[in-house]
Amino acid sequence: MKTIEFTIVMLPGRGAFLLGCVLAFGSPCATSQAQHSHPPTQNAAPQIGAAAIPFELKTLDGKPISLTGLRGKPLVMNFFASWCDPCREEMPLINELAAQSWNKGYSVLAIAVEDSRAAVTEYAKEFKLTLPIALDLNSTVKRAYRIFGPPATFFIDRQGIIRDIIIGPLTPERLSTALMNAGIRR
Numbered sequence: 371m372k373t374i375e376f377t378i379v380m381l382p383g384r385g386a387f388l389l390g391c392v393l394a395f396g397s398p399c400a401t402s403q404a405q406h407s408h409p410p411t412q413n414a415a416p417q418i419g420a421a422a423i424p425f426e427l428k429t430l431d432g433k434p435i436s437l438t439g440l441r442g443k444p445l446v447m448n449f450f451a452s453w454c455d456p457c458r459e460e461m462p463l464i465n466e467l468a469a470q471s472w473n474k475g476y477s478v479l480a481i482a483v484e485d486s487r488a489a490v491t492e493y494a495k496e497f498k499l500t501l502p503i504a505l506d507l508n509s510t511v512k513r514a515y516r517i518f519g520p521p522a523t524f525f526i527d528r529q530g531i532i533r534d535i536i537i538g539p540l541t542p543e544r545l546s547t548a549l550m551n552a553g554i555r556r
Contacts, residue, residue: 415516418535422447422526425511427481427504430490435479435504437530444476444552445526449506449517451485452493456539457521461497463540464523468501476554479504483512483520525552 416423422445426436437445448464450457468478480503482490487505494503506512515524525534525548534548549555 416514416524416532416535418532420532422524422530422532423511423514425514427506427511430482430487430494430503430505435502437526440477440479441530442528444528444554445524446471446476446478446549446552446554447524447526448478448480449483449512449515449520449522450480451483451520452489453485454520458497460521460540461499463542463545465497465499465501467545468499471501474555476552478502481506481511483509483517523548525549525554527553 422437424437426434426438429435446464446467448460450461450464464478464480471478478501480499480501482493482503483506485493485505487507490503490505493499504511515522521539523536523540524532525536527533533552536544536548
């Protein structure tokens with residue numbers, strides 16, 4: 371009597387396939403645990419420990435800003451939108467962080483996504499923002515960083531390596547941990 375044993379293997383983005391093994395005369399199938407690792411694709415989502423994805427945008431006042439130009443200091447990079455309620459709640463904390471950054475040797479950059487220049491200008495006035503604001507008007511950087519909706523904050527060390535990621539609103543406690551991970555002392 372032969373018994374056939376099947377295992378369904380799911381590969382993300384590649385579908386599923388069956389692995390079969392025939393059991394003959396009561397002896398178990400030989401099993402092995404092969405480690406399947408696929409090299410990251412060029413469009414892989416940014417991860418802690420990976421290099422931050424380079425970009426170049428224009429600031430609200432029309433000046434070019436790039437990740438490369440910010441290298442050499444730790445960076446707090448916050449994705450936000452003027453219509454986003456959690457973004458509105460966390461922005462005073464981000465603005466306070468930016469006000470301290472000049473003396474403490476790090477940078478803070480806000481990147482407006484899914485928004486218009488006019489709406490972001492009003493938002494900046496309303497919150498009396500002092501930090502640089504980059505406009506991602508065509509969502510290029512948002513897509514590169516795999517941001518599905520704001521807020522999201524990346525903590526990048528002076529070498530350009532992502533040391534922490536917070537998806538969703540910041541809390542003072544979580545912010546402290548993320549800053550330490552990026553080598554920022556408050």
